Amino acid sequence: MGELANCPNCGELFVKGAQTVCQNCFKEEEAKFEIVYDFIKKKKNRTATMNEVSEATEVEKKLIQKWLRQKRIQPGSFPNLTYECERCDTQIYEGRLCLDCAETLQKDLQQTDQPKTLKEREDENKREKVYYNVDKENKWRS
Structure with missing residues (x-):
């Protein structure tokens, strides 16, 4: 079962599962x-490029990128629909x-x-050691 979340678009409460937005925003x-x-x-x-599609359809680039990432729009069929590396x-x-x-x-x-060399492991072990000493009253201190 999904978790309760607020819609990132409108703020409405919905059960988050396969859909990442509420039912109204999904529609x-x-x-x-x-x-x-x-x-x-x-x-x-x-x-058409991403900008041309966005301007012609009045749909946000972010939403078109979402569909490209979800593979709902196949990039092989539309060679100029690209988006930016994160x-x-x-x-x-x-x-x-x-x-x-x-x-x-x-x-x-x-x-x-990569596995550490023997010297690196020894140096690391030296740094991790904790020494204790006993005072006059035989109490442990670190």
Whole structure:
């Protein structure tokens, strides 16, 4: 069962599950989707850019990007419908990151996963040790 949430568009309370917005906003989004899809499926509009589609249909770019990410609009059929990489703003067709940013992230993750050398582990163990001493009254102190 879904969790209770406020709609990010209108603030109305709804049960969040497969839908990320309330029922009323979902219906509005579906109507906008139909407008956008009817526009881009025409042969003359298949090469339209994100800005051109947004201006012609009066639908926000953010919503069109959402449909591209959900694969409701296939980027292979509409080659100029791109959106920005979340890290560097390069135009991409799918996902959240461009190939360069994804590779950089992958390399960074691999570096942190590398096993440590024996010397690095010994140095780390030395830093983690806690020494205790006993005072005159035989009480432990750290």
